[in-house]
Amino acid sequence: SVTEIRSGFTAIKANIQARDTIRTLSILSHPHSLHKVKPLDRCCITHQLFNFYVDKVFKHCKTEDSFVNRKISSIANSFLSVKRKLGQCHEQNKCLCGQESAEKFKQILANYEGLNVTSAAIKSLGELDILLDWIEKS
Amino acid sequence: EDILLPAPQNISILSTNMKHFLTWSPVIVQGQTVRYSVEFQGEYEREYANESWIPICECSLITATVCNITEDISATVAYNLRVRADVGARRSEWGTLKGFFNRITTSLTPPLMKVIADGYHLLVELEDMGPAFQFCVLYWKKGQESRMQQKVVKEVSSVVHLDTMEAGPDYCVKAQTYVEAINRSSSFSQTQCVRAQGSTSMWL
Numbered sequence: 481s482v483t484e485i486r487s488g489f490t491a492i493k494a495n496i497q498a499r500d501t502i503r504t505l506s507i508l509s510h511p512h513s514l515h516k517v518k519p520l521d522r523c524c525i526t527h528q529l530f531n532f533y534v535d536k537v538f539k540h541c542k543t544e545d546s547f548v549n550r551k552i553s554s555i556a557n558s559f560l561s562v563k564r565k566l567g568q569c570h571e572q573n574k575c576l577c578g579q580e581s582a583e584k585f586k587q588i589l590a591n592y593e594g595l596n597v598t599s600a601a602i603k604s605l606g607e608l609d610i611l612l613d614w615i616e617k618s
Numbered sequence: 619e620d621i622l623l624p625a626p627q628n629i630s631i632l633s634t635n636m637k638h639f640l641t642w643s644p645v646i647v648q649g650q651t652v653r654y655s656v657e658f659q660g661e662y663e664r665e666y667a668n669e670s671w672i673p674i675c676e677c678s679l680i681t682a683t684v685c686n687i688t689e690d691i692s693a694t695v696a697y698n699l700r701v702r703a704d705v706g707a708r709r710s711e712w713g714t715l716k717g718f719f720n721r722i723t724t725s726l727t728p729p730l731m732k733v734i735a736d737g738y739h740l741l742v743e744l745e746d747m748g749p750a751f752q753f754c755v756l757y758w759k760k761g762q763e764s765r766m767q768q769k770v771v772k773e774v775s776s777v778v779h780l781d782t783m784e785a786g787p788d789y790c791v792k793a794q795t796y797v798e799a800i801n802r803s804s805s806f807s808q809t810q811c812v813r814a815q816g817s818t819s820m821w822l
Contacts, residue, residue, distance in 0.1 A: 481799050483749075484692055539667050546675050550690055553672050557660035557693035 481558070482615055488554040489608045495548055496541075497606040500599070507591045507604045512584070514614040521581035522618045523574065527566040528585045529611060533604065534559050536592070540601030552605070623647070625713035626654060626683075626701045633724040636750050636797060640677075640685045642713065645703040653679040653704045657712075658687060661695035671700065679704060694800055696720050726795055726804035729753060733791045735812040740781040740789050746774045752796045754803070757781060760788040760811055770796075783814040 508514060508529075517525050538556040543549055569575040592600045628643040645652045656677035663670045677685035691697055696718035703710040730745035744753050753771040757780050771778055783789050790811040795804040 554692040556662040
């Protein structure tokens with residue numbers, strides 16, 4: 481659940497954000513924050529973002545710290561569990577993607593691919609609170 | 619001749635109320651201390667991270683034959699678990715849990731509960747079972763089961779106020795737990811009845 485993801489992330493947030501040396505760019509909030517997403521597009525953006533984290537981000541976040549790795553595993557497995565549920569919504573046409581969400585997600589991917597993969601993954605992981613805040617507010 | 623150290627056997631999970639423990643049978647080596655190490659693998663690791671395993675450092679080179687894996691089993695997905703033994707420089711193969719473990723199978727017990735009549739106030743004290751637990755409390759006037767009322771308690775505070783009682787009738791209460799993360803409930807606790815104090819209150 482989102483609560484468990486939040487508690488897992490809180491335990492490693494400072495450690496992960498300290499590893500992010502690129503302060504001038506955001507993956508999730510550049511140029512527009514997630515908070516500008518229309519309600520209709522929220523489910524699709526959430527689904528795409530969970531896929532993004534599971535498919536692209538977590539595997540490049542391995543650290544030398546066993547505690548951090550265990551928490552990343554907890555978060556990744558929770559994401560996988562939520563991703564499955566969102567996938568079911570998508571299959572039942574309850575989570576349709578409009579033009580705007582496609583554009584929004586394309587921008588996030590462009591931000592991600594603009595960095596080397598480890599930096600991009602660590603930055604994305606460090607921005608999890610942005611995603612969680614947005615999910616909990618919407 | 620360096621006999622291969624046998625892998626730990628009888629590996630199993632004890633899981634109650636979202637607390638999960640891995641246990642196994644001891645590996646016996648006469649006159650020597652055997653130590654064990656535990657690793658886990660979630661569905662994410664199997665499908666997206668090259669089937670990698672993650673060590674649990676609290677259960678690395680331990681002499682006990684039990685490991686608390688609660689902290690690491692923190693998603694409702696299928697987990698693999700394994701244990702190996704070490705004696706000096708000798709190391710066994712991994713012994714792996716037969717089948718997966720998913721926390722959705724944890725056994726949920728009814729909550730410990732204490733019903734209190736404080737004057738005309740019907741109160742209930744619930745056991746603090748951790749952040750994953752909510753409680754559904756049912757209460758009714760004895761004999762009026764059809765007019766049962768319900769209160770959902772999301773966070774256990776010291777005491778929960780249920781109702782203001784009339785003098786005379788008995789008031790009965792029972793409770794069950796609910797775990798949102800796995801969307802399951804326990805069975806109900808035993809019913810406890812009390813009567814407003816100041817009207818020959820007694821525990822029934």
